[in-house]
Amino acid sequence: MTIDIDAKAKALVDAILAEPATDHDIDVVQRQLGRYPRGMVAVGARCVCGRPLAVITRPVLPGGIPFPTTCYLTGPEAVKAASHVEAAGIMQQYNDMLGADEELQAAYRQAHELYLAFRHELATRLDDSEEHIEGTSAGGMPVRVKCLHALLAQSLVMGPGANPIGDMVLERIKDEFDPALCRCSLED
Ligand SMILES: [Zn+2]
Structure with missing residues (x-):
């Protein structure tokens, strides 16, 4: 599947910047x-209940620290589910498939490339x-699969088709985590 990466990156950043993080989100x-989410720009994906699942962090944190993980997984149930897949040794399978x-x-x-285009657009708009x-x-x-949390975060933020491995992780964990089905344990 081929997509217009620059157009998709711009549309994603437009949507992100249209709804900046509120004090409640933070x-x-x-x-x-x-811990305090430094440099958090917005919530990039939410559970059906509205709680954040993944956040968008600016390319340069306050204090000038470069931060490459623009899409960061925060939902505890999603984090746990991705950790279970990693602990089961599935990353090796994904790397074998990729090879x-x-x-x-x-x-x-x-x-x-979409990840980089998204961050570049964000960096340009924020002057980072x-x-x-x-x-x-x-x-x-x-070329490698090293952190399923990061790939899952991209899939949640950018939607189906953006990251094939993230999509596979999401499919694999749906009995444990599904953005369309609230299993949040955190109280408001
Ligand atoms: Zn929820």
Whole structure:
């Protein structure tokens, strides 16, 4: 599947910047992570109940720290489900599939390019420098699978078809985590 990466990146950033993080969002994410989410721009994906699942973080954190993981998974149930898949050794399977399937390789490379285009658009609008993170996406992209949390976050933020491995993780964990079915344990 081929998509217009620049157009999709711009549309995603438009949607993100149209709804900046509220104080309540930041408070909920702080409790999800157990730390203050520095540089959080907006919630990139929400549970059907409205709680944040993944956040968008700016390319340069306050204090000038470069931050490449623009889409960051915060929903505790999603984090836990992705950790279970990693602990079951499934990442090796994904890496093997990636090594053997040229179509998957192309789709995964496109996910990497979309990630970079999205961050570049965000950096441009926020006037952040990408000097120290240029060409770096997340999760091992474009040729390895190293962190399922990062890939799942991209799938949740950018929707089906954006990241083929993230989509596979989402499908695999749906009995444990599904953005369309609230299983949130965190209180408001
Ligand atoms: Zn929920």
